[in-house]
Amino acid sequence: MPAINMATALNQALGQMMNTEPRLVILGEDVGQNGGVFRVTAGLWETYGAERVMDTPLAESAIVGSAIGMAIGGLRPVAEIQFMGFLYPALNQIFSHLGRLGQRSRGKFRVPLVVRIPYGGGIRAPEQHADSAEAPLVHTAGIKVVVPSTPYDAKGLLVAAIEDPDPVIFLEPIRLYRLGRAEVPADLYRVRIGPARLARTGSDVSLISWGAMTHLALQTAEAMAGDGVSVEVVDLRSLKPMDEAMIAESVRKTGRAVVVHEAPRTAGLGGEVVSVIQEHAFWWLKAPIRRVAAYDVPYPPYAWEDVYLPTPSRVMRAIRQVLQD
Amino acid sequence: MPAINMATALNQALGQMMNTEPRLVILGEDVGQNGGVFRVTAGLWETYGAERVMDTPLAESAIVGSAIGMAIGGLRPVAEIQFMGFLYPALNQIFSHLGRLGQRSRGKFRVPLVVRIPYGGGIRAPEQHADSAEAPLVHTAGIKVVVPSTPYDAKGLLVAAIEDPDPVIFLEPIRLYRLGRAEVPADLYRVRIGPARLARTGSDVSLISWGAMTHLALQTAEAMAGDGVSVEVVDLRSLKPMDEAMIAESVRKTGRAVVVHEAPRTAGLGGEVVSVIQEHAFWWLKAPIRRVAAYDVPYPPYAWEDVYLPTPSRVMRAIRQVLQD
Amino acid sequence: MAEEWPLYRVIGDGANHPDRVEAEVAKRIYAQMVLLRTFDEKTITLQRQGRVGTFPPSIGQEAAEIGSAAALSKDDWMAPSYRDHGALFMHGVPFHHVVLFAMGKGSSIDGEAFVLPSSIPISSHLPHAVGLAMACRRLGEERVAIAYFGDGGTSEGDFHEALNFAGVFKAPVIFFCQNNGWAISVPVSRQTATPTLVQKSQAYGVHGVRVDGNDALACYQVVAEARERALGDGGPTMIEALTYRIGPHTTADDPTRYRPPESLAPWTGDNDPLVRLAQYLVQRGVMTVEEPPAIWAEARQRVNRAVEEALNSPPVRKEAMFDSVYAEVPDALAAQMEDLAEEEAPDARN
């Protein structure tokens, strides 16, 4: 198995699915000849042509909205939104339609649409190119939301998302596109949407995270192992549905938990994870659960990025705190 | 003091502020001659004219977006969005600009804009006219979010919101517009944005809620008093900033908590409240905190509304559960 | 500018296009228009009795609703708005489902019809129609898509994005705009500074047609022509059908607050679309003066039957709101269904 990075893994998934699924079409800004601003669709336009790899006008609501129509009309659209912050003009389509059409049509229509979105910060991008708006998406009934943190999961989850009969928002941590390589099967395979991944086993405290924060969590866990602290890391991977069982199991074992996310703390997805733990592992808890998140201010210009996002030192402080509590 | 309903209290606040603040302008769909679909702006167009009470084209992004411009340009705009579900086309303005302009301009510009939004369900409205999307708003840095549950708070909070130098999203529970009257001072007064309201004191369990759910909470508390259960009800009233101190104080006293909201459970604001309790009152907790919320399905047609939204029986079951745990 | 966009007319004095509608079709259109008027009036009554919720009637717009939908093939995709009950049943949605929908018991799209659930957020369904049309073309199907919306709908960003997409991708789609003069209380003159709505098509390289929206046969013909254009790879068409909302915006609206009753005069009486079509059909000799009363009676019967059927339909199963949210129910949702089952509350009210 060749070792590839996440961008390549995603590109492979798309290419192989284009090949096996003739109804699959790709649409978005600059996804064609340019291969996407992160090159995730590179080479597909050349192979499959402009009819299946469609550069669209600069209009996110129409990208998602027309893709909803395509999905109902019998295609398997994969729409790309260029950055998470540019999903906002399309939120009406997501909140008003994407997850409602199944119920509203009493099951007559399903919407097998995948919306791919580069997501998160950490690469000194220009302002408003680094948002992490997973919480509002997870709050939306009728859709699924996934976010890989390894090349293997990236490919397998994307294949599963494309094959899913329901709409899937596919978040791609920008920071991880080219951060390291890993072995990924050359053939098509699926990673089921739903189960979390036990990224590291440990016994003293559970770190729960997703996307790029999983790397921060693993890095911190490694650093603290030296101090004799055994940290378990749960990579949620599927945010909706969420693997409540694995979260509960981990915290029942360790009795302590820290949730880490890139989005601002208040009303972020951390609150949901805390609630899940609370509801399923309350009697095992030895200390209050802590959240490490971005501060509740707008994502600042990149000169501040390193201190705005969770740092290893903040995660360590939180872990020490729950261990002392 | 005359007893008036919430719609009248809001109308009074707007009229009196129009009178004292010449920079105040109102804009939105049907707010002029028609007085708003809920009649909250009734009579203002007649008194202050179409230049200050502006019927706009049917375009929410431009309503919020142009109001941002007006606020920076020296006016005090109060924009009305006709129903919460129709805020979604304007979410790009809210997420991308409303709360960021203060920081992005390094304080050179403030955005003293109030966005009023009829909010929530319970009146057999047509589909998609009953959403409760407070969680994504509370997650947005740089804005404030309030929701009154009494005529008194409605008037006082709206005056405070209009005078606030920062953007305030003002949620108006549709179900409460005409549900009962209460005495409200005829003069202008302010209710400070931030502090919660202790709606009922009790000692066995804390019910935390906002908007129309506060009425459900009070109703349930009353019913359970007969069974000898003493329920404290905290009406958050200001969702962002949130009164963490009052929440903590209440739960430290009772040791048990139930959060009630109309929005779907997953990633709803309940998770934030649970986390706040967890962080500030963990050692006082005698049982896991429970959430009573709408189910994680799209808001159904109104034939289902009564069982979709939290019911008194679900709140009671949750209270009994935390008392037994 | 308005002169550049003459009203397409088939019946009446200003007719500027020959009548190409077969007699049978024309009569069917008339009967369905009568059915729609009857349905609207009945439903308003039911609403007043508290038996259905807020209801948006289309009184005055029957020619536009029915004439346009009559020109579609049953295979065409329809993306309607909340007001388009007539287009719904014309396109094959079983009549009593339309009533059930008005009763808050669910979707408007049961049956085999290729109709999306009525769109509530204004103009947000226009991109869906574009995508459906693109799918039809990509899959080699001989179908078009049509979206229904109002004058107010032209102000939303989604209108713009959808028409621009349609132009760029030459999608086989029809944008059918019923300019009924009002968006709730806002007159079209304050909705946009342009004298016509159809001229907006020029911003997208989309073919534009302005039609007398109270002339059912003209509405039929412009849609038929737009279909042919779309199927012949001539791209999308935007149609502005000039009509009038005779009734309130919905049963919750009081139009006397913002418009004088006199404003109805040019649109009622002899200008009522039903009257116009009936007179013309009689004059053309495809209908006798005796037929309309029978058609009205038959409509009343159908409506009453459907309403009865709907009123007698069993209460909704409370669990049904969980049905088909996902193809497979996720665990967390299953747990919530169990919670609902524990509720002692009876099944949801009607």
Added chain:
Amino acid sequence: MAEEWPLYRVIGDGANHPDRVEAEVAKRIYAQMVLLRTFDEKTITLQRQGRVGTFPPSIGQEAAEIGSAAALSKDDWMAPSYRDHGALFMHGVPFHHVVLFAMGKGSSIDGEAFVLPSSIPISSHLPHAVGLAMACRRLGEERVAIAYFGDGGTSEGDFHEALNFAGVFKAPVIFFCQNNGWAISVPVSRQTATPTLVQKSQAYGVHGVRVDGNDALACYQVVAEARERALGDGGPTMIEALTYRIGPHTTADDPTRYRPPESLAPWTGDNDPLVRLAQYLVQRGVMTVEEPPAIWAEARQRVNRAVEEALNSPPVRKEAMFDSVYAEVPDALAAQMEDLAEEEAPDARN
């Protein structure tokens, strides 16, 4: 349709409007265009050295940027996009702040200038300009607002909603669209099916002008005329300035992927806006052939000085990201500031 929208031209062969720009102003425009070109080239170098982040140069668009902004009064409101550094400093933003902005150290709008922070989400600032213009009128101020955006920006819903609002409210606002041929890799021919962008103004009852965007004096004049129209209650104007993006979309973009180098030919050499203006000014006798080298040298000096100043500026205070989020810091946020203070990490990097 394109013929209906002739290019407004002042300099060069196809000139169709008299030159009404004062000599002093024309020379100032030239000097600022040189400054902008110099700034762009320098910043690209700094980006390659890793000293500033991703940067969007406006090489090729100097006439449109500077000519248009030069026609504004200092009191006018400007709502720029991310590419409009030239318009920023032309409108009074201190030059070294523009550099600081490129270095990720903060907002582009320091100083006294009436400039909004550059808008990142495409076209989302157009409604702001409309609202600013409405505020000016309401407050009785003799000011207009101008929004800058690109060809791709015309596809967004906000473009539509903003122009429609402006038309309805007759707002004193100018929509200045730089059609530079590309939206990243998408050519304008795939952005819309219309032959021009300016024709979209007709969908809103907004006055439209198409100008040679590489003719700085024409850009100046059309904006000056639009200002007068706006102040005289003649309503909004949409200007399409036809120009070309000579460089990459940003320093992160590789245009060879999607366009051949030959495509630059019609826009460079003698057609370079700087060359065109210099030749014309010399020919008109307001500039000698000796002056340009001095102007370039002076520009290089100014840029180097500003860059040095910016590079030597102290690291940002990490707490500054909390500053001015709210007028008063709420308690919960104050607690987070304390948390940040506990961080042993040094102040944020440059």
